[in-house]
Amino acid sequence: DTGSAAAIPVNPNYDIAYVTPVSIGTPPQTLHLDFDTGSSDLWVFSSHLPASQIRGQTIYVPANSSTAKLLADHTWSITYGDGSASRGNVYVDNFTVGGLTVENQAVQCALQVSTSFTRESNIDGLVGLGFSTLNTVVPKSQLTFFDNAKPHMDEPVFTADLKWKSEGTYDFGFIDEKKYTGKITYVPVNTSPGYWTFTSSGYAVGSGNFSATSIVGIADTGTSLVYLPPSILTAYYRQVEGATSSRTYGGYVFPCNSKLPSFTFGIGEARITIPSSYISYAPVTAGSSTCFGGLQSSSSLGINIWGDVALKAAFVVFHGGNPPTIGWAKK
Numbered sequence: 001d002t003g004s005a006a007a008i009p010v011n012p013n014y015d016i017a018y019v020t021p022v023s024i025g026t027p028p029q030t031l032h033l034d035f036d037t038g039s040s041d042l043w044v045f046s047s048h049l050p051a052s053q054i055r056g057q058t059i060y061v062p063a064n065s066s067t068a069k070l071l072a073d074h075t076w077s078i079t080y081g082d083g084s085a086s087r088g089n090v091y092v093d094n095f096t097v098g099g100l101t102v103e104n105q106a107v108q109c110a111l112q113v114s115t116s117f118t119r120e121s122n123i124d125g126l127v128g129l130g131f132s133t134l135n136t137v138v139p140k141s142q143l144t145f146f147d148n149a150k151p152h153m154d155e156p157v158f159t160a161d162l163k164w165k166s167e168g169t170y171d172f173g174f175i176d177e178k179k180y181t182g183k184i185t186y187v188p189v190n191t192s193p194g195y196w197t198f199t200s201s202g203y204a205v206g207s208g209n210f211s212a213t214s215i216v217g218i219a220d221t222g223t224s225l226v227y228l229p230p231s232i233l234t235a236y237y238r239q240v241e242g243a244t245s246s247r248t249y250g251g252y253v254f255p256c257n258s259k260l261p262s263f264t265f266g267i268g269e270a271r272i273t274i275p276s277s278y279i280s281y282a283p284v285t286a287g288s289s290t291c292f293g294g295l296q297s298s299s300s301l302g303i304n305i306w307g308d309v310a311l312k313a314a315f316v317v318f319h320g321g322n323p324p325t326i327g328w329a330k331k
């Protein structure tokens with residue numbers, strides 16, 4: 001089996017997140033979910049939520065699905081790196097992404113979501129594509145869509161082709177040679193943390209020399225920006241006129257009309273370059289002439305994160321073999 005589905009920016013102006021249409025249940029209920037390689041819970045806005053916590057999202061109504069079954073006495077609760085959170089109960093139902101169906105997929109129904117989820121009206125929930133060891137369902141943890149689908153897939157892979165301010169694709173079960181140029185460089189993945197954790201071979205700022213240094217980090221489609229060690233941030237933003245680390249805005253900001261260098265990171269001998277346009281991320285508030293950087297410090301996170309700002313500069317293969325690996329190609 002294979003599947004292919006769109007990755008649609010939730011906001012036309014800034015790539016805050018991407019959502020993908022999925023079908024749940026019988027008859028199919030279509031929701032738009034944030035595919036997140038940085039977590040492993042599949043949860044949705046549901047009919048169990050109080051109306052006060054719903055602001056335009058599409059909800060999943062298990063009572064309207066003839067194939068939905070309550071997973072009795074199971075609950076879940078998750079908090080993300082940005083402080084957002086949700087919790088609820090669990091059903092199993094048919095779950096289809098781009099023509100690829102998993103029967104009896106655990107669909108975690110929200111009974112409560114935090115305000116940042118309520119405020120994001122274009123996200124109806126998340127599909128965790130991290131390792132199933134991170135799933136929060138108790139007493140029995142559940143498998144991700146990818147783990148459930150893998151045995152039926154032509155190849156045990158999914159790929160991310162995210163795009164800057166436009167619609168990209170998630171493919172499941174195959175690698176589309178048309179979506180990248182040159183070769184795919186695969187590097188090992190450490191599955192112990194439960195994320196797609198790999199080691200980058202170094203970085204360069206603009207046209208500067210490449211600094212060979214191991215950067216352990218995660219490939220996280222659910223995080224908007226790139227978070228790296230402070231020393232790399234200093235090296236980058238020293239090249240940006242008027243850049244400063246702002247306590248007010250919680251990170252590096254600069255005048256929106258400043259000239260920004262590109263940022264290159266290493267994958268083995270290969271190099272992926274993030275264009276400067278991706279790094280001028282967004283005005284700090286609507287209409288401001290001060291912009292927030294797409295590269296920020298990981299010092300408060302304890303982990304380096306290659307979020308969408310980096311991922312959309314590449315074609316990325318999440319290979320779920322034994323052992324799993326991650327592949328990067330230019331496009």
Ligand SMILES: Cc1cc(CN)n(C)n1
Nearest residue numbers: 038039080081082222223
């Ligand atoms: C909702 C959500 C997902 C992620 C990345 N895993 N973050 C930081 N927030």
